[in-house]
Amino acid sequence: MRRPVRRRPAGLPLRTIAPNALTALALCSGLTGVRFAIAQDWHMAVVMILIASVLDGVDGQVARLLRGTSRFGAELDSLSDAISFGVAPALILYLWSLTNAPRFGWICALLFAVFCAMRLARFNAQIDATEQPRKAAGYLTGIPAPAGAIGAMLPLYLWFVTEEMGLPELGGWLRQWWLVAPWMAFIALLMISSVATFSWASLRLRRNIRFEALAVIVAIGVALISAPWPTLIGVCIIYLGLIPFSARNYARIRRQRANMSAAPKPTAPLP
Template sequence: MRPPRLRVPRGPRVQRGIPLRTILPNAVTALALCSGLSGIRFAMDGKWEIAVLMVLIAGILDGIDGRIARLVHGESRFGAELDSLSDAISFGVAPALILFMWSLHDVSRVGWLIALVYALFCALRLARFNAQIDQTVQPHKSAGFLTGVPAPAGAVIAMVPLYLWLSTGLEEFRSPWLVGPWTAFSAILMISSVATWSGASLKLRQRIRFEAIAVLVVLVAAIVSAPWQSLTGIALLYLATIPFSIRAYRRVRRLREAGRGPASAAERSAREP
């Protein structure tokens, strides 16, 4: 009789390459990165409208790549890292260089320092996000809030003086003594710990969904007909909501500390022995 063959246990199968389902969302992220870099290229030619448009397109692509990934079940660590790299360039480096070439170069040393601070703070915000991505308990996220202003919103806010200059033609809005402090203010908002509302957590009631669609249509029409004035209004309106989001988060936190507020599944499991 032949001795029985000994089966050598095999280790877990190592996945090689990138799964096919992740190609589409990663391609959208790569397009966002290219769009942000193109904004720098057009700024070098003095085409400020197109430069701003490229950053805005990058923001739109950044908003849909995650949804596409969830739709096709294509989430991956590679995609998360690529998304952070794209955000750092499109919403950190690109706006900083655009604002420097447009205004801050008039005070070269101070202006370059402010541009560096803005790009660095954007990168620090994204690094903080990546460091917390695997944490079980994230108080702001579990309550439906973000920590600080997200990078795309920070870029939109930072370029408000450029919108005003494009809409009015007044050179006062191009002054580095206005643009510099405003850019620094936008950078601080990104790395701050203030609670801001997360668009992904907002849920519309069924009875007001038609009104929400109507508001969205009006907003798109306003951006098409008067883009720079509309973008200025959107940025300022977003800033006006920050005190309300801080107050709303404090109220949710007080309710949770009193044991009356809803806790997330992650928080409940973390409290269990």
Template sequence: MKRPRRFGAIRPIRTPRLQRGIPLRAVLPNAVTALALCFGLSGIRFAIGEQWEIAVAMVLIAGVLDGIDGRIARLVRAESRFGAELDSLSDAISFGVSPALILFLWSLEGVPRIGWIVALVYALFCALRLARFNAQIDDTHQPHKSAGFLTGIPAPAGALVAMVPLYLWLSTGQPLFRAPWVVAPWMALVATLMISSLATWSGAALRLRRRIRFEAIAILVVLAAAIVSAPWPSLTVVALLYLATIPFAIRAYRRVRQQRETAPASPSAPEPAAPEA
């Protein structure tokens, strides 16, 4: 015998709880990221006024802030997808759009058609690099990242290296370094390195042993003093030394990959349980 159907009983519909805003502990790292974005945009403003030293300084300050916002987020345990997206947006503007416009207004404006194409390519390649990073952020198979390396040169390092002709011009005053046929190929090279698949050093790959940490601190102090006393030659040396480390990074990653290929296979771990819906 069928039971009578109850029409009066209605099940309550559970609506998903909306997340309002961001946690309080995430305000500080996101504020630092936003401040880096402001400095990067300010570099364009000073470049329009032909204040090249201040324009470069704005991009460099944005690079310093970009280097500490992630560490602050990890320190206060405020890492989030929102912060990652904001950081990528800040990097695209501060280290992609801003250096491209600064170098265009400084040099490439002399050949407006070709110069603008080069500036667009640089900014676009920087954005493509950041988009590739965001697309792979949840990917478990990342050979470079698992070995402690990066894929291509990061956006802040790309901005530092791209402005080498401007550093040389500020330190020597030679018009050769301002020539578009010098600046354009250099920018194209840096843009290509940003989207390349070359292994480059990262912080995880440069973990220092305790016995050389004091020497590393001393080197950083000397470097800071050199940048304060002679900023443009020092920045040129730093940028060129960074480029010189790329072949060593490629060699080190190739050695790590060979060790992984020749290492005996570890016993297969049980498959993780499927996440609950």
């Protein structure tokens, strides 16, 4: 009698290596930002967080393009986001400003990192949910972790601009802990809040404005290369300014859905 052939356990598909490698690079970039912050190279510290945000946006697209999505990749992505956009920005801002108030500053840094992890945990808990009305309508709950990290470092961008303009006194005010700590707390609350925010991945452009949208994207890219810090300041202000409009639009969508569900359904005529 022939022995039954044992099948080898299925390994990790090769197509999942590329997106997971990008996620690991994002994690390395976020941690490298902390290393530059320890060396007081604040420009490179911020650049590393920006690179991590770009890699975080690319890895998901690559995974869907190669059909390499996996549960392992989702867990690795959440761990990378928690470190790159929660722990790393908190440590960078603590070393830059909050060390002047060691106790209160460290509490704010801890809250920012913990709130970022809580937001990611809430996101993971809703992955398998069948009904996600906000996602179906094209909205997110709270601001995403990369946007929170970029927004939390707004005082740093302003400080860089004051250095370039030769305004050290104004830069000294921007570096005060009593200004940076409340701003970090505000961004942390936005991350775990239930405010509906726009999801850029769900936006659909009309065919007649695609060329204009491409021109705007190119202009933003050129601005980031030539004048990165003023451009980031403008992007942060515009994004935060859109939050009230996104909350109002989603409230209108909720009312429309409630009215449609409450409306009586037409009954079939009797024969």
